[in-house]
Amino acid sequence: MISGKKIGAIGSIVVIAAGLAYLALGNFGDNLVYFMTPSEVVTMEQDRYGKKMRVAGMVVEASMEVIPETLKIRFDLTDGAETIPVAFEGIPPDLFKEGKGAVVEGYWDKDQVFHSHMIMAKHEEDYMPLEMKQAGETLPTKGLIKTLHVGE
Amino acid sequence: MNRFYIRWGVLMVVFGVIGFLGLARYNREVRTISPEVLLGQKTDSEVRVMGMIEAATLEGGVDGAPFRFSLSKAGTKVPVVFSGDDADILRELKTIVAIGRWQAEKGEFQAAEIALTPNYGFIASAYLLSLVPLVFFLFYMERRVAMLYVMIKEEKVYQAEV
Amino acid sequence: MVATRFIGWLRRYEKWFGITAAVLIAVGLYTALVTSSADYYQGEVVRIMYVHVPFVQTAMFSYFTLFICSIWYLWKREAVVDNACHAAAGLSLFFTAGGLITGSIWGKPTWNAWWVWDPRLTSFAILFLTLIGYLMLRTFLDDKEKGATFCAILAIIGFIDLPIIHFSVEWWRSLHQPLSVSTRGISIASDMMIPLTLMSVGVSILFAYMLMVRTQMLYLEHLLEAKQGRLLSEGAL
Numbered sequence: 209m210i211s212g213k214k215i216g217a218i219g220s221i222v223v224i225a226a227g228l229a230y231l232a233l234g235n236f237g238d239n240l241v242y243f244m245t246p247s248e249v250v251t252m253e254q255d256r257y258g259k260k261m262r263v264a265g266m267v268v269e270a271s272m273e274v275i276p277e278t279l280k281i282r283f284d285l286t287d288g289a290e291t292i293p294v295a296f297e298g299i300p301p302d303l304f305k306e307g308k309g310a311v312v313e314g315y316w317d318k319d320q321v322f323h324s325h326m327i328m329a330k331h332e333e334d335y336m337p338l339e340m341k342q343a344g345e346t347l348p349t350k351g352l353i354k355t356l357h358v359g360e
Numbered sequence: 361m362n363r364f365y366i367r368w369g370v371l372m373v374v375f376g377v378i379g380f381l382g383l384a385r386y387n388r389e390v391r392t393i394s395p396e397v398l399l400g401q402k403t404d405s406e407v408r409v410m411g412m413i414e415a416a417t418l419e420g421g422v423d424g425a426p427f428r429f430s431l432s433k434a435g436t437k438v439p440v441v442f443s444g445d446d447a448d449i450l451r452e453l454k455t456i457v458a459i460g461r462w463q464a465e466k467g468e469f470q471a472a473e474i475a476l477t478p479n480y481g482f483i484a485s486a487y488l489l490s491l492v493p494l495v496f497f498l499f500y501m502e503r504r505v506a507m508l509y510v511m512i513k514e515e516k517v518y519q520a521e522v
Numbered sequence: 523m524v525a526t527r528f529i530g531w532l533r534r535y536e537k538w539f540g541i542t543a544a545v546l547i548a549v550g551l552y553t554a555l556v557t558s559s560a561d562y563y564q565g566e567v568v569r570i571m572y573v574h575v576p577f578v579q580t581a582m583f584s585y586f587t588l589f590i591c592s593i594w595y596l597w598k599r600e601a602v603v604d605n606a607c608h609a610a611a612g613l614s615l616f617f618t619a620g621g622l623i624t625g626s627i628w629g630k631p632t633w634n635a636w637w638v639w640d641p642r643l644t645s646f647a648i649l650f651l652t653l654i655g656y657l658m659l660r661t662f663l664d665d666k667e668k669g670a671t672f673c674a675i676l677a678i679i680g681f682i683d684l685p686i687i688h689f690s691v692e693w694w695r696s697l698h699q700p701l702s703v704s705t706r707g708i709s710i711a712s713d714m715m716i717p718l719t720l721m722s723v724g725v726s727i728l729f730a731y732m733l734m735v736r737t738q739m740l741y742l743e744h745l746l747e748a749k750q751g752r753l754l755s756e757g758a759l
Contacts, residue, residue, distance in 0.1 A: 216658075274415045277415070350692075508743065
């Protein structure tokens, strides 16, 4: 006779094991490459054009441009080797900044522009008060460009 | 059990005082008003106004010229002039806090300082959603242990009779 | 008897852990919310770090405790050690949930996302699921001793996730920032390191205190159950 408790035990193991297997094999495997770099975008096969993907890079200094009377913005994203133009419509997050990291979601098209509908800001691991930053002090960090190329 | 409740009461008072000091600092140094409130009051005392820098309105900053932009929230716009040099946080389509005074004769807001959005709602909810459950969890656990010791003691007395 | 001596020891010394934790957290919260500065890039919202990091660290520290206690149980087979395992798992789940919630609240204003499936967040979600699985298994397994052994093995296997969580931001591409304290040095200014250290140490000691309380609770519950069972079988109740 199989008791209710036993069914519960087996059921819970099955559910958790399935969840873990999904995360570990399916989702986690994909997400080991959470984003692509601009270098990989410009060299990728044509059949991946128009497919949803994430690209991370550093927003190039003085490259951001807001088109008047709209919420359309354009900026360049670089990984140190290659630079791609990004077109975005909407309000970028407050921490989105030139010279800092960003992860953009969208697709790369034949016009050689990355069309994004979502921007995430990628900040570095250093934390300090504003006065310290203005005094020109720096703390050791891995460096944004290096974090983009990890695992290559 | 009385000592147990007194101990928890003292703890709550201490953490209540810290929370109150945090709140006082918020009111003193962080709290902002909207452009609409600013235009309604038009006081000449120093205030903190929060809003988004309108698209394609940010200009100036070259050769020491002051920055000019339009700060907006919920449709109300305020022209802002900022002559500080730490303009690193200015960017179009970004929500910022301008700290300064309303200039009635010029019809513009003179900002002495610019700050990032405080996001205090997020900070308060992160602290409350982690610390309040922690306090309840610990309180019920401690009370349960105190009650269990009492119950075990009673059981023992009963057992001795058997 | 080992169990009564162990429980007596917990009861005698728990208050010192409780007092130390309360003092550290009180001073830590004061520095975190009142005296420390805002960050140059994130602004005020960096204050979420002073609860998020201690919760996540404690979640991992408590899982490490569960790992050690599980090995100890398999070695000595003391029922009271199994109570400690059970207590550590419950606390680890609590701190993991707190870490997920505070992290999510920090992610929205800084990254512009409540949740992303990047390696750091995914591996931390796996810890959460492992603990839920562990605790579900405990409630469903009838045979106390067999169940305890089975759970101890599960906890030991699940330990692999801990180094993965810690190094995920260094090994793989993630939205989450790399380690702030690593072989590169400390990337947090002393003004922010003070509340962070106070809160991290404070919450870890609080965990030690909570573990002492919860182990007593689970031990006493089993003791009471056993006593009532015995009385019942003798027809005394």
